[in-house]
Amino acid sequence: MPSPQLVWFRQDLRLADHRALLAAQAAGPVHAVFLNAEAQWQRHGVGANRLAFLERCVQRLAEGLAALGIPFTVLEAPRFLDAPSVLAALADRLGAEGLYFNNEYPLNERRRDDAVEAAFRRAGRAVHRFTDSVIAAPGTVMTGQGAPYTVFTPFKRRWLALLDPVAQRPLGTPRPQGAPLPPPTRALQLAKTQGAAAPAGLWPGGEGEAQRRLDAFLAQACAAYDAQRDFPAVTGTSTLSPYLAVGALSPRQALAAVLGAFPDALEGAGGAATWVSELIWREFYRHVVATFDHVSRGEAFRPAFADLPWRDDPEALTAWKAGQTGLPLVDAGMRELAATGWMHNRVRMVVAMFLTKNLLMDWHLGEAHFLDQLVDGDFAANNGGWQWSAATGTDAAPYFRVFNPVTQSQRFDPEGHYLRKWLPELASLDARAIHEPWRWAGGPRAYPRPLVDLKASRARAIAHFKAHAAG
DNA sequence: TAGCTCGTTGGACAA
DNA sequence: TTTGTCCAACGAGCT
Numbered sequence: 411m412p413s414p415q416l417v418w419f420r421q422d423l424r425l426a427d428h429r430a431l432l433a434a435q436a437a438g439p440v441h442a443v444f445l446n447a448e449a450q451w452q453r454h455g456v457g458a459n460r461l462a463f464l465e466r467c468v469q470r471l472a473e474g475l476a477a478l479g480i481p482f483t484v485l486e487a488p489r490f491l492d493a494p495s496v497l498a499a500l501a502d503r504l505g506a507e508g509l510y511f512n513n514e515y516p517l518n519e520r521r522r523d524d525a526v527e528a529a530f531r532r533a534g535r536a537v538h539r540f541t542d543s544v545i546a547a548p549g550t551v552m553t554g555q556g557a558p559y560t561v562f563t564p565f566k567r568r569w570l571a572l573l574d575p576v577a578q579r580p581l582g583t584p585r586p587q588g589a590p591l592p593p594p595t596r597a598l599q600l601a602k603t604q605g606a607a608a609p610a611g612l613w614p615g616g617e618g619e620a621q622r623r624l625d626a627f628l629a630q631a632c633a634a635y636d637a638q639r640d641f642p643a644v645t646g647t648s649t650l651s652p653y654l655a656v657g658a659l660s661p662r663q664a665l666a667a668v669l670g671a672f673p674d675a676l677e678g679a680g681g682a683a684t685w686v687s688e689l690i691w692r693e694f695y696r697h698v699v700a701t702f703d704h705v706s707r708g709e710a711f712r713p714a715f716a717d718l719p720w721r722d723d724p725e726a727l728t729a730w731k732a733g734q735t736g737l738p739l740v741d742a743g744m745r746e747l748a749a750t751g752w753m754h755n756r757v758r759m760v761v762a763m764f765l766t767k768n769l770l771m772d773w774h775l776g777e778a779h780f781l782d783q784l785v786d787g788d789f790a791a792n793n794g795g796w797q798w799s800a801a802t803g804t805d806a807a808p809y810f811r812v813f814n815p816v817t818q819s820q821r822f823d824p825e826g827h828y829l830r831k832w833l834p835e836l837a838s839l840d841a842r843a844i845h846e847p848w849r850w851a852g853g854p855r856a857y858p859r860p861l862v863d864l865k866a867s868r869a870r871a872i873a874h875f876k877a878h879a880a881g
Numbered sequence: 882t883a884g885c886t887c888g889t890t891g892g893a894c895a896a
Numbered sequence: 897t898t899t900g901t902c903c904a905a906c907g908a909g910c911t
Contacts (some may be wrong), residue, residue: 553908559908562888564888762904
């Protein structure tokens with residue numbers, strides 16, 4: 411029996427188009443492993459919804475591996491620090507020849523992976539790392555001066571110029587490796603998932619579900635994505651973010667599928683092109699995290715705003731989290747998040763702007779709450795989104811661009827369908843009154859009055875940022 | 882090198 | 897109701 415190759419699954423929980431897995435199979439029989447890093451995840455804010463989803467995806471992966479006859483081990487490695495010893499022990503026990511895994515980009519993950527690689531090399535074992543969670547590897551999309559991009563649009567132009575769609579076609583699926591093994595006998599239990607609020611049926615795990623959603627999106631919503639994606643009451647988005655975040659879907663699979671359905675998706679405008687842009691945004695933020703370590707350390711991307719003082723207002727924060735701010739669109743979004751582990755992207759921007767501008771509270775608080783609640787929680791995308799909203803991030807969005815949650819509500823949910831869905835106490839109000847219930851006969855008793863005056867808090871935020879940008 | 886253009890997602894107000 | 901202008905400057909990135 412030849413020595414097995416260890417394949418370490420992380421945020422790449424699928425069998426198809428898996429670079430490390432396919433490379434390992436080419437070298438010999440594979441033994442798959444997943445590490446349960448409970449303590450690490452809890453310390454870094456991975457919440458119960460995300461863990462429960464992760465658990466379902468690992469479960470599907472375990473079943474798929476068993477069907478192919480590939481043995482699979484889940485090891486306890488509570489902290490990232492434990493990864494080298496735990497993996498080395500497994501390699502010793504199995505007499506493994508090499509270790510294969512796909513790269514991750516936040517600083518902690520890179521350090522963990524470097525430590526694992528060093529430990530394996532010291533033991534005389536080969537380590538093979540792959541670019542898999544992004545189409546363009548960090549470091550390959552650079553300016554004419556050889557510097558990393560910090561503005562999205564030129565990054566996108568360069569990314570598209572470098573893209574070779576043929577070379578980026580998905581790799582296919584692994585082959586069976588002997589007779590099927592018995593499927594896992596007991597349900598996998600990761601960390602503390604009992605606090606999960608999102609019903610399991612909302613976000614089924616696994617790559618099969620990811621492919622179903624991808625197909626449905628391409629058949630139904632993609633063509634009108636540019637026009638429809640901003641309306642939270644409409645199913646205009648792909649809802650693929652959780653699957654991309656855990657790697658149940660690869661970006662190559664997503665890109666190949668959209669190009670198959672819309673061959674001109676790399677040029678011009680239109681729904682498919684706009685969706686491809688979102689895939690590029692995902693890559694952009696991963697490159698930022700891979701390149702600028704201070705982002706992984708929690709610092710503002712723009713040094714000018716590193717020391718911006720924020721208001722401390724625990725009661726307002728509690729009201730924001732609970733969806734009790736008195737601004738209907740903000741509250742609807744926060745309640746959608748609490749109930750489903752997901753929030754429509756337009757509404758994410760509205761609630762983030764409200765927290766960081768109108769309430770003038772630290773974006774780190776919002777970032778942490780989102781990571782704790784979101785099924786699709788991803789450090790790079792979440793951090794990038796929050797810093798964009800807070801005007802501390804990579805793009806040049808001016809700080810005086812402050813969303814008005816009432817105007818946004820009137821524009822993007824004109825009939826109030828989304829508001830009524832999540833705010834039953836406002837269900838009886840008509841389409842005119844529901845966006846600002848306090849103006850109409852004092853508003854319903856069960857619903858709070860606005861936490862802040864929008865006009866005054868907007869002016870306060872602009873003055874605050876202006877004073878700090880100058881100093 | 883210096884000049885030029887541009888920057889995901891907006892709001893308020895005046896005319 | 898619609899449209900134009902201002903809100904501030906600045907630095908990224910290209911030519």
